[in-house]
Amino acid sequence: MDIRPSRRIAALPGYPFAEVDRMVAELKAAGHAPIDFGVGDPTEPTPEVVRRAVQAGVDARARDGYPSYIGAPEFRRAVSAFMARRFGVEVDPGREVCATIGSKEAVFQFPNCLIDPGDVVLCPSPGYPPYNRGTWFAGGVPWHYPLTAANGFLPDLDAIPADVLAKARLIWVNYPNSPAGRVAPDDFWPRLLAFAARHGLVVASDEAYSEVYFTERPPRSILEFGRDGVIVFQSLSKRSNMTCHRVGWVVGDARIIDLFKKLKTNVDSGTATFIQDGAIAALADESHVAGMRDLYRRKRDVLVPALRDIGCDVPDPDATLYLWPRVPEGMDGLAFAKRLLDPSVAVVCSPGPALGEPLADGTNPGALHARFALVPDLEQVEQAAVRLRRAFKGA
Ligand SMILES: Cc1ncc(COP(=O)(O)O)c(C=O)c1O
Numbered sequence: 035m036d037i038r039p040s041r042r043i044a045a046l047p048g049y050p051f052a053e054v055d056r057m058v059a060e061l062k063a064a065g066h067a068p069i070d071f072g073v074g075d076p077t078e079p080t081p082e083v084v085r086r087a088v089q090a091g092v093d094a095r096a097r098d099g100y101p102s103y104i105g106a107p108e109f110r111r112a113v114s115a116f117m118a119r120r121f122g123v124e125v126d127p128g129r130e131v132c133a134t135i136g137s138k139e140a141v142f143q144f145p146n147c148l149i150d151p152g153d154v155v156l157c158p159s160p161g162y163p164p165y166n167r168g169t170w171f172a173g174g175v176p177w178h179y180p181l182t183a184a185n186g187f188l189p190d191l192d193a194i195p196a197d198v199l200a201k202a203r204l205i206w207v208n209y210p211n212s213p214a215g216r217v218a219p220d221d222f223w224p225r226l227l228a229f230a231a232r233h234g235l236v237v238a239s240d241e242a243y244s245e246v247y248f249t250e251r252p253p254r255s256i257l258e259f260g261r262d263g264v265i266v267f268q269s270l271s272k273r274s275n276m277t278c279h280r281v282g283w284v285v286g287d288a289r290i291i292d293l294f295k296k297l298k299t300n301v302d303s304g305t306a307t308f309i310q311d312g313a314i315a316a317l318a319d320e321s322h323v324a325g326m327r328d329l330y331r332r333k334r335d336v337l338v339p340a341l342r343d344i345g346c347d348v349p350d351p352d353a354t355l356y357l358w359p360r361v362p363e364g365m366d367g368l369a370f371a372k373r374l375l376d377p378s379v380a381v382v383c384s385p386g387p388a389l390g391e392p393l394a395d396g397t398n399p400g401a402l403h404a405r406f407a408l409v410p411d412l413e414q415v416e417q418a419a420v421r422l423r424r425a426f427k428g429a
Contacts, residue, residue: 042171057375057382058072061377061380061382064377066377066380068380069380069381069382069410069421070409071381071408072407073384073409074272075277075409076275076355078275079275080275080276080279080312081275083316084312084313084315084316086315087311087315087316088311091308091309091310091311101303102304103295103299103302104132104295104298105131105133105283105304105305107127109133110128110132111127112314113125113131114126115317117257117285121254121257122258129288129291130261130285130286130287130291131283131284131285132283132285132295133283133304133310134282134284134305135280136279136280136281136282137282139301140267140294141164141165141238142167142168143298145169145171145172145204146168146172146297147293148203149172150173152174154174154177154201154202154203155202155203155204156178156194156204156205157177157206158206158211160386160389160390160391160399161206161208161391162212165206165240174204176391177202178391179194180393180397180399181214181399188219189205189207202233203234204236204238205226206238207238207240207256208243209239210247210253210354212354213354213358213403215349215351215353215357216353217253217352220254223258223259224260227256227259227264231262235263236290237265239255239256240267241255241256241267242269242282243353245273245326245327246272246327247352248327248334248351248352261287262287263290264286264290265284265291265294267284268282268284270316273326274316274322274323275326276312280305280309281309281312329412330355330408333415334351336416336419337415337419338350339419341359343422343427344425345361345362346360346362347360348360355407355408355409356405356407357406357408360402361404362426367387367402367403368387371384379421379422381421383404384404386400386404388400389405390403
């Protein structure tokens with residue numbers, strides 16, 4: 035029998051990070067030991083306090099059935115306490131918080147709550163792929179705004195054409211920004227909220243990297259500036275090295291959270307309750323988070339000078355685990371990434387064009403960039419700095 039994929043599945047290009055995985059596998063199969071800055075998946079262990087809580091939860095919940103769709107009350111209370119402590123924002127755990135199985139599924143599914151066929155969703159380019167993929171699967175039309183050094187990696191709201199705005203219902207923003215590593219300045223949030231209110235847009239603020247910062251003052255949440263028409267996506271994947279656990283939450287305008295809960299009841303059966311036990315333990319502890327920040331800062335301080343030495347233009351990131359250099363003159367992001375995959379270098383990064391979506395004019399804001407996720411251990415980062423300098427400068 036013929037298996038005919040749906041038009042949507044058939045039209046999907048490969049997931050960009052899957053391509054990186056394949057390239058790494060090829061190098062490894064040829065006997066090389068690549069240093070892998072490709073996928074943003076932390077390699078440090080999940081904190082012990084979290085692992086113990088998960089282990090205890092498995093036994094304590096031996097007879098538990100399906101988890102709650104929206105998260106256990108104690109998990110939602112822990113989220114509410116965290117939001118108050120970290121951002122000074124009071125949220126009602128009953129009406130304004132819902133657990134997620136990590137941010138990715140929530141980001142991907144969320145447009146189904148708001149988008150009818152043909153509605154436009156404003157997405158950053160470069161940006162996290164599920165913003166536009168989720169839009170597309172919901173029948174919407176992604177419209178990409180560029181994030182470039184020239185605009186401080188912030189959306190130029192006034193440059194969005196009126197005909198696009200007339201059809202737009204939702205805008206995705208992501209600060210601290212992946213991959214650019216920028217924190218949004220305080221005056222950005224009121225401007226964004228006023229713009230969104232003027233044009234009837236819901237703001238979806240992906241704050242997955244809010245705890246991975248190097249600035250003196252922690253990054254703000256959009257909820258410190260307003261809640262009307264706002265939903266925030268949060269995750270413990272990066273804060274607490276919990277990518278394998280799959281747990282996060284959405285928080286914001288109760289009317290939007292209600293729509294999300296309605297959707298979620300139809301999509302999945304909730305976050306495993308023993309994982310929520312681990313999340314509660316993670317949220318109660320800040321010492322492991324400080325340690326995580328310190329380690330990323332040390333890696334950043336090794337790799338940034340090496341990239342500058344080989345001709346990349348790369349500012350010190352304010353936040354996130356990513357570096358987003360403009361690659362050396364004379365090559366584009368793909369050529370640079372391929373050059374680094376030469377067995378004599380064996381350093382893996384993500385080519386910028388794979389992370390940027392083409393704009394309406396056909397240009398790709400990621401074209402001249404590459405992304406380095408600071409996930410190899412410090413020794414490997416030091417080794418990569420040596421290899422890069424040797425390959426490009428003969429040093
Ligand atoms: C910008 C951004 N948002 C959200 C996520 C999703 O994180 P998770 O699904 O692990 O919670 C990621 C993961 O890399 C990300 O880069």
